[in-house]
Amino acid sequence: MSETFVIVGAGVAGGGAAAALREEGFDGRVVLIGAEQQPPYERPPLSKEYLRGESSFERALFQPPDFYDENGVETRFGVRATRVDAAEKVVELDGGERVAYDRLLVATGGRNRRFRIPGMDLEGIYSLRTVADSDRIRAEISPGRRAVVVGMGFIGSEVAASLRQSGVDVVVVDRNEVPLRRVLGEEVGRVIEGIHRDHGTSMIFEDTVAAFEGVGRVERATTARGRRIECDFVVVGLGVEPVTDLLADTGAEIDNGVVVDEYLRTGVEGIYAAGDVANHYHPVFGRRIRVEHWQNALKQGPVAARNMLDKDKPYDEVPWFWSDQYEHNLQYAGFHTEWDELVVRGSIEERNFVAFYRKERRVLAAVALNRGRDLRRSMPLIKAREPIDAARLCDLDVDLRALASVAGTLTSAARSSSKTA
Amino acid sequence: MVGRADDLEEGGMRAFDVQGTRIAVAHVNGAFHAFDDTCTHMGCSLAEGDLEETTVICPCHGSEFDVRSGAVLQGPAREPVDSYETRVESDNLEIKS
Numbered sequence: 001m002s003e004t005f006v007i008v009g010a011g012v013a014g015g016g017a018a019a020a021l022r023e024e025g026f027d028g029r030v031v032l033i034g035a036e037q038q039p040p041y042e043r044p045p046l047s048k049e050y051l052r053g054e055s056s057f058e059r060a061l062f063q064p065p066d067f068y069d070e071n072g073v074e075t076r077f078g079v080r081a082t083r084v085d086a087a088e089k090v091v092e093l094d095g096g097e098r099v100a101y102d103r104l105l106v107a108t109g110g111r112n113r114r115f116r117i118p119g120m121d122l123e124g125i126y127s128l129r130t131v132a133d134s135d136r137i138r139a140e141i142s143p144g145r146r147a148v149v150v151g152m153g154f155i156g157s158e159v160a161a162s163l164r165q166s167g168v169d170v171v172v173v174d175r176n177e178v179p180l181r182r183v184l185g186e187e188v189g190r191v192i193e194g195i196h197r198d199h200g201t202s203m204i205f206e207d208t209v210a211a212f213e214g215v216g217r218v219e220r221a222t223t224a225r226g227r228r229i230e231c232d233f234v235v236v237g238l239g240v241e242p243v244t245d246l247l248a249d250t251g252a253e254i255d256n257g258v259v260v261d262e263y264l265r266t267g268v269e270g271i272y273a274a275g276d277v278a279n280h281y282h283p284v285f286g287r288r289i290r291v292e293h294w295q296n297a298l299k300q301g302p303v304a305a306r307n308m309l310d311k312d313k314p315y316d317e318v319p320w321f322w323s324d325q326y327e328h329n330l331q332y333a334g335f336h337t338e339w340d341e342l343v344v345r346g347s348i349e350e351r352n353f354v355a356f357y358r359k360e361r362r363v364l365a366a367v368a369l370n371r372g373r374d375l376r377r378s379m380p381l382i383k384a385r386e387p388i389d390a391a392r393l394c395d396l397d398v399d400l401r402a403l404a405s406v407a408g409t410l411t412s413a414a415r416s417s418s419k420t421a
Numbered sequence: 422m423v424g425r426a427d428d429l430e431e432g433g434m435r436a437f438d439v440q441g442t443r444i445a446v447a448h449v450n451g452a453f454h455a456f457d458d459t460c461t462h463m464g465c466s467l468a469e470g471d472l473e474e475t476t477v478i479c480p481c482h483g484s485e486f487d488v489r490s491g492a493v494l495q496g497p498a499r500e501p502v503d504s505y506e507t508r509v510e511s512d513n514l515e516i517k518s
Contacts, residue, residue, distance in 0.1 A: 059499065322481065329465070372470070377471070
């Protein structure tokens with residue numbers, strides 16, 4: 001009897017998984033369920049070129065519109081999956097439909113973290129996750145209007161940049177000392193701050209929004225330190241939380257997302273997770289990580305699909321993302337939470353560098369500003385996890401690929417010698 | 422003619438101005454492959470990226486193209502880059518545009 005594989009979550013991870021199931025020759029039923037009205041689309045443009053009105057939604061579609069029909073993928077778009085019954089192997093949908101599955105992929109992604117700020121229900125206050133959110137913000141944009149952006153993580157920073165590029169006056173409020181401090185640290189955050197300052201973005205740090213005020217519609221934000229910022233609209237970028245509710249009754253472990261092993265399997269037979277929602281064991285870093293970026297969704301969906309077909313393929317891609325702000329291209333690869341040394345290759349002043357986050361002389365991660373080629377060349381080095389000379393990392397005459405291959409050789413040599421020992 | 426074939430070593434890549442268009446040339450396995458230098462995704466210079474065999478990787482967002490055909494091998498780019506015929510005449514590299 002033909003099997004049914006159900007994918008909940010029609011983003012890049014879910015859409016990619018559906019495609020991969022067919023590419024692998026799976027000839028059973030594939031059902032792709034998504035809470036949004038649209039077929040899978042890419043989110044990176046929503047805070048950048050799409051928000052600025054420079055590119056169309058069609059361009060962001062993950063697959064051509066006829067892809068799902070042509071590949072026999074049944075779709076339920078605009079329908080939320082509310083609950084998984086793991087004993088009955090059924091997914092329950094809003095509206096009452098029950099879809100039986102043999103294997104299930106949860107790729108539900110994230111939703112904007114809920115925040116409680118007095119006045120948050122006033123009109124003109126937005127957060128950004130979906131194309132509908134981006135459309136609402138886009139409708140507010142016109143030169144000379146005044147926006148408050150709350151939070152200067154990646155979404156806040158990109159939105160602030162896009163608004164400035166569109167002629168909007170922008171005031172950012174962030175609780176830290178510099179933008180992106182949590183991920184990139186103070187030194188690199190200062191560089192990003194300088195870029196925003198040069199483009200006329202006003203930034204208020206070490207302060208938080210206490211309330212939004214206005215009659216019906218937001219007119220100003222007030223801060224904990226007593227500032228009053230008059231504005232026409234607000235964009236809040238305070239991060240996302242994984243959407244795991246539907247698995248609550250299944251016994252699948254939920255801890256900062258859906259906990260899966262390196263094969264993207266939950267502890268419940270037949271249930272897998274991929275994308276932003278998956279807190280996956282990563283063999284390179286030797287721990288669980290959850291990644292909220294496009295490449296992770298793009299690469300992880302198909303790996304999950306293959307493992308649903310018992311291909312036993314571990315997921316070990318080095319996390320990578322970009323963040324374009326104004327004319328600058330920022331990229332990050334690897335994973336780090338703490339580091340003991342930041343090694344800079346290139347020039348911070350000229351905004352052309354790669355900075356390596358090192359711990360005990362090993363490169364855990366790297367961030368590049370306008371130096372993408374070097375960042376890509378750092379990836380094998382991050383994967384190798386070998387001690388590397390800071391002097392060689394900084395030496396612009398040294399090709400990072402050469403360092404990486406040395407590190408890689410050492411690693412494999414070390415492995416084989418430990419085997420023989 | 423855009424340059425001397427000798428100036429582009431095996432495994433190398435370089436962009437040239439050809440009648441107002443930036444065209445990249447990659448030298449792979451003895452052959453010269455010419456294609457639009459401007460990535461169809463966000464307009465970065467592909468010649469500033471990396472060449473791995475016959476794949477060029479955009480330095481900004483990681484899109485991958487086949488240097489022989491211009492076809493997209495990996496997004497985020499969707500549209501291929503135009504590719505052009507090349508010819509080497511007594512060490513002169515020529516691009517037919």
